[in-house]
Amino acid sequence: MVETLTLQVNGKEHTVDINPETPLLYVLRNELQLNGPKFGCGLQQCGACMVLVDGEARPSCRFPVKTAVDSEIRTLAGLIKEDGELHPVQQAFVEEQAAQCGYCLNGMVMSAVSLLEKKQNPTEEEIREALAINICRCGVHSRVIKAVTSAVKKARP
Amino acid sequence: MRKDRRMFVQQLGCLSIGFSMLPTTTVLAESFTVAKEIERNLSKESVNAWLEIRENGRVLIYTGKLELGQGIKTAVAQIAAEELNMRLDLIDVQMAETEVTPDEGFTAASMSIESSGMSIRLASATAREILLKMASESLNLSKESLKMEDGNIFGADKKTSLFELLKGQHIEGKVDENVEIKAKTVRKYVGQPVPRSDIEAMVRGQSVFVQDLRFPGMLHARVVHPPKYAAKIIQFDEENSKNWPNLIQLIRKDHFVGVVAEKEFEAIQLAEKIGGQIKWDSGQNMPEQKELKNHLKNLPVEEEVQENKGDVGQSSKTMVSRSFFKPYLMHAANGPSCAVAFFDGTVLHVWSHCQGTYPLRRTLANFLEMPEEKVHVKAVPGSGCFGHNGANDVATEAALIALELPNKHIRLQWSREDEHAWEPYGTAMIVDIEASLDTNGRIATWDSHIWSDGHSNRPNSNPNTLLPSRFMNKDYGHHGIGYRGGAWRNAAPYYSVPNLRVTSHMFLGPLRVSSLRSLGTFTNIFAIESVIDDLSEKAGKDPIEFRMEHLDDPRAVECLRKLQDKIKSISVIENEGLGVSFSRYKNETSYCAMAAKVSVERKTGQVKVQKLWAMVDAGETINPDGLKNQTEGGMIQSASWALKEEVKFSSKGITSLNWASYPILRYPEIPEVEVEILDRVEQRPVGAGEASMAPTTAAIVNAIYKATGVRIVSLPVDKELLKA
Ligand code: FES
Ligand code: FES
Numbered sequence: 001m002v003e004t005l006t007l008q009v010n011g012k013e014h015t016v017d018i019n020p021e022t023p024l025l026y027v028l029r030n031e032l033q034l035n036g037p038k039f040g041c042g043l044q045q046c047g048a049c050m051v052l053v054d055g056e057a058r059p060s061c062r063f064p065v066k067t068a069v070d071s072e073i074r075t076l077a078g079l080i081k082e083d084g085e086l087h088p089v090q091q092a093f094v095e096e097q098a099a100q101c102g103y104c105l106n107g108m109v110m111s112a113v114s115l116l117e118k119k120q121n122p123t124e125e126e127i128r129e130a131l132a133i134n135i136c137r138c139g140v141h142s143r144v145i146k147a148v149t150s151a152v153k154k155a156r157p
Numbered sequence: 158m159r160k161d162r163r164m165f166v167q168q169l170g171c172l173s174i175g176f177s178m179l180p181t182t183t184v185l186a187e188s189f190t191v192a193k194e195i196e197r198n199l200s201k202e203s204v205n206a207w208l209e210i211r212e213n214g215r216v217l218i219y220t221g222k223l224e225l226g227q228g229i230k231t232a233v234a235q236i237a238a239e240e241l242n243m244r245l246d247l248i249d250v251q252m253a254e255t256e257v258t259p260d261e262g263f264t265a266a267s268m269s270i271e272s273s274g275m276s277i278r279l280a281s282a283t284a285r286e287i288l289l290k291m292a293s294e295s296l297n298l299s300k301e302s303l304k305m306e307d308g309n310i311f312g313a314d315k316k317t318s319l320f321e322l323l324k325g326q327h328i329e330g331k332v333d334e335n336v337e338i339k340a341k342t343v344r345k346y347v348g349q350p351v352p353r354s355d356i357e358a359m360v361r362g363q364s365v366f367v368q369d370l371r372f373p374g375m376l377h378a379r380v381v382h383p384p385k386y387a388a389k390i391i392q393f394d395e396e397n398s399k400n401w402p403n404l405i406q407l408i409r410k411d412h413f414v415g416v417v418a419e420k421e422f423e424a425i426q427l428a429e430k431i432g433g434q435i436k437w438d439s440g441q442n443m444p445e446q447k448e449l450k451n452h453l454k455n456l457p458v459e460e461e462v463q464e465n466k467g468d469v470g471q472s473s474k475t476m477v478s479r480s481f482f483k484p485y486l487m488h489a490a491n492g493p494s495c496a497v498a499f500f501d502g503t504v505l506h507v508w509s510h511c512q513g514t515y516p517l518r519r520t521l522a523n524f525l526e527m528p529e530e531k532v533h534v535k536a537v538p539g540s541g542c543f544g545h546n547g548a549n550d551v552a553t554e555a556a557l558i559a560l561e562l563p564n565k566h567i568r569l570q571w572s573r574e575d576e577h578a579w580e581p582y583g584t585a586m587i588v589d590i591e592a593s594l595d596t597n598g599r600i601a602t603w604d605s606h607i608w609s610d611g612h613s614n615r616p617n618s619n620p621n622t623l624l625p626s627r628f629m630n631k632d633y634g635h636h637g638i639g640y641r642g643g644a645w646r647n648a649a650p651y652y653s654v655p656n657l658r659v660t661s662h663m664f665l666g667p668l669r670v671s672s673l674r675s676l677g678t679f680t681n682i683f684a685i686e687s688v689i690d691d692l693s694e695k696a697g698k699d700p701i702e703f704r705m706e707h708l709d710d711p712r713a714v715e716c717l718r719k720l721q722d723k724i725k726s727i728s729v730i731e732n733e734g735l736g737v738s739f740s741r742y743k744n745e746t747s748y749c750a751m752a753a754k755v756s757v758e759r760k761t762g763q764v765k766v767q768k769l770w771a772m773v774d775a776g777e778t779i780n781p782d783g784l785k786n787q788t789e790g791g792m793i794q795s796a797s798w799a800l801k802e803e804v805k806f807s808s809k810g811i812t813s814l815n816w817a818s819y820p821i822l823r824y825p826e827i828p829e830v831e832v833e834i835l836d837r838v839e840q841r842p843v844g845a846g847e848a849s850m851a852p853t854t855a856a857i858v859n860a861i862y863k864a865t866g867v868r869i870v871s872l873p874v875d876k877e878l879l880k881a
Contacts, residue, residue, distance in 0.1 A: 022422040030377075030421055035369045036362035040491055041573040042425075045816040048491060077362035090360040097352055097782055100790055101226030101541035102359040103368075103492040109360065128824040135816060137491045138226050138541040139793030141827040143786070 010078030020066035036076025047107035047134035057114030100138035207280035221261025228783035240281035350782035379428035385810035388440030467656030473593035492540030494547035498559035510539025524620035550624035583673025598696035612643025643676030652707035682851030736859025747848035762876030776840035795853035797822035
């Protein structure tokens with residue numbers, strides 16, 4: 001049941017031989033060696049595995065890879081510009097030191113990027129809602145809210 | 158024969174750890190030192206156990222602790238940088254690894270700075286003095302005329318690098334306990350909010366976590382855990398199971414079952430399919446959840462009086478008598494436990510996010526009946542753990558599998574359900590307090606009784622501290638209650654109380670337990686601070702004033718006074734409340750005064766924590782931003798414990814198996830947090846990672862009382878009680 005699939009990930013085409021039912025998460029982590037998306041629950045409850053599917057943040061842990069072939073996938077590493085410059089949201093996470101263990105960081109960055117792509121000037125409440133799926137056990141939420149707010153401000157001075 | 162580490166590295170032609178090429182905190186988890194061939198003096202008195210001057214002019218610091226999100230890596234680099242007057246980017250830090258770093262036990266109890274950090278401080282300062290002395294001889298200049306900076310020593314118009322000076326040798330010498338500490342006066346690096354560089358590695362999606370390890374030809378494993386504690390396999394057609402496509406190996410050891418596949422998703426599916434065919438017996442009986450408090454109180458106990466002064470039996474008209482309950486709580490790491498194991502035919506290598514590499518090695522070696530020196534454990538960061546979680550257990554399971562498949566890297570990550578169901582929880586506790594006031598409105602008597610299971614069953618050489626020992630036919634025995642002291646941590650009030658008695662009642666409860674952030678302090682302070690609030694009300698005093706009147710420690714008073722200033726302009730409307738609390742962690746380390754503002758929706762009983770304020774004194778501050786980050790995290794985690802968390806179980810076993818059945822606080826409910834630090838350079842630095850846990854919950858329940866008049870004595874907060 002292995003099939004050859006072609007995926008568009010971070011602006012590049014990748015061909016993988018894989019069981020098409022495999023959740024996208026495992027293909028990104030293991031076949032494409034991308035560390036951003038993490039396994040947290042496999043149940044779409046925690047947001048650790050978020051990626052952008054056609055610009056929309058979605059958990060990848062139950063998303064069969066076969067349904068991703070026609071979409072543009074972006075991961076955490078794909079937010080970085082070619083010259084190494086970080087996305088404003090990534091930059092804001094560094095500036096606000098918005099991590100402890102950092103396991104949740106991927107999901108929070110992806111949810112925030114997706115929100116900012118849809119809404120240029122979200123309120124704090126909208127930021128909180130957009131990140132509601134993202135579990136953080138270390139309690140860095142308040143820093144993340146600050147980071148996202150500051151990324152918003154920088155984008156619209 | 159003593160073999161020089163540097164020589165060894167040169168002979169191999171490669172640097173075992175390519176630190177020189179990389180930023181300070183990039184984790185090169187894949188690389189591992191061939192530990193058995195290195196002979197450095199790892200005794201803690203020896204300077205070179207802690208640091209090494211590298212050829213490239215950099216300094217490598219060795220710590221037996223692990224980065225668990227507490228920022229220890231940056232903090233120890235700051236400490237060393239200060240004493241060596243060296244830029245931070247010239248300092249690398251090697252975390253815990255057997256035979257490479259000193260044996261520092263566990264990364265636990267907020268002790269990383271107090272123990273490892275202070276050893277590194279003394280070792281670095283001693284190294285500085287030794288190097289300056291060597292330079293003074295070699296340059297023929299007085300020691301006082303020399304200046305050390307960024308890996309060089311300058312004097313008159315001469316200069317030497319530290320490496321040249323050592324001519325390839327280690328710094329030989331004993332750590333001098335009385336050496337001058339620059340951090341107390343200079344503070345160029347220490348005391349500064351230095352950003353953690355690993356956060357940038359994380360946002361770039363670099364390999365940081367044990368979960369990110371990849372090795373050529375690595376295979377993926379999953380395990381089939383029993384449906385309940387102590388359940389045994391009664392039927393399993395192994396031969397038939399071996400026919401599943403994609404199965405590379407089925408490992409069965411008594412009641413332990415593991416599957417190995419090339420692809421991770423295959424391993425997950427195989428574990429589900431094969432697991433579904435196993436029949437188990439009924440396992441351990443569980444008490445009724447709603448009867449838990451009674452059940453625990455009726456278990457056989459070992460009773461001991463921990464403190465006894467004066468006479469608590471005096472009668473008084475103004476008494477407060479309450480019984481507090483805290484349920485079992487989970488660590489519930491965001492990333493389920495994970496390990497990689499590799500058996501090369503002789504040595505077993507294990508990459509683990511465990512809190513202690515040496516203790517895991519000893520225990521693992523005993524369990525696997527291997528000589529200790531044939532087990533090599535390297536710590537690699539995992540998801541924030543907050544105590545003893547599944548890290549050691551998953552490492553043991555990966556090892557069991559790797560031994561069956563030599564020369565293959567085996568990566569095992571637990572499922573969400575494995576993590577929720579099998580991690581050792583923080584024990585449920587009951588604290589009963591009876592306290593009274595004298596006629597002047599001062600506390601006269603305080604009598605407390607604590608019911609608790611143990612608070613640590615970390616790997617201690619006995620295999621029964623590792624979960625997989627429970628799956629074997631061989632009876633390793635129960636690990637018993639384990640560390641008891643955690644139960645009465647902070648049980649004696651820090652306030653002056655003339656007549657005091659503290660009695661512990663230790664039981665062996667129905668659920669697997671070990672250490673969880675702040676141990677018994679959480680429940681003891683929740684109870685004490687609630688009773689103090691009651692007493693202050695009875696005395697007709699402001700709760701902050703009442704506390705200050707009962708504290709003889711000026712640092713404690715200052716914390717409260719500053720908090721008082723901070724919140725004096727906060728006003729509340731109907732159904733809102735402002736509550737306060739105070740504790741000094743372990744009654745001897747960090748001070749934390751806390752205020753909480755809550756609002757309660759009386760129709761639904763829904764509590765919203767609007768804002769939390771903390772005033773923290775952790776002695777000398779190494780990194781104020783790191784300290785704030787940990788304090789904020791503790792406040793948010795504690796608010797989650799208070800409002801949401803409770804491990805649920807039934808006759809079917811543990812039923813809190815994921816984030817739906819074990820909800821924690823999420824973004825829409827997260828309070829605003831504000832932390833202020835009182836830096837006390839002259840004091841020793843103490844850990845603060847746990848200090849905010851207990852005061853937060855205490856301040857929240859006190860605020861709920863102010864808002865509603867309802868005293869919460871049982872956690873998590875029951876909305877039904879707040880409906881009106
Ligand atoms: S791992 Fe996908 S939501 Fe948790
Ligand atoms: S920083 Fe550890 S889970 Fe969020």
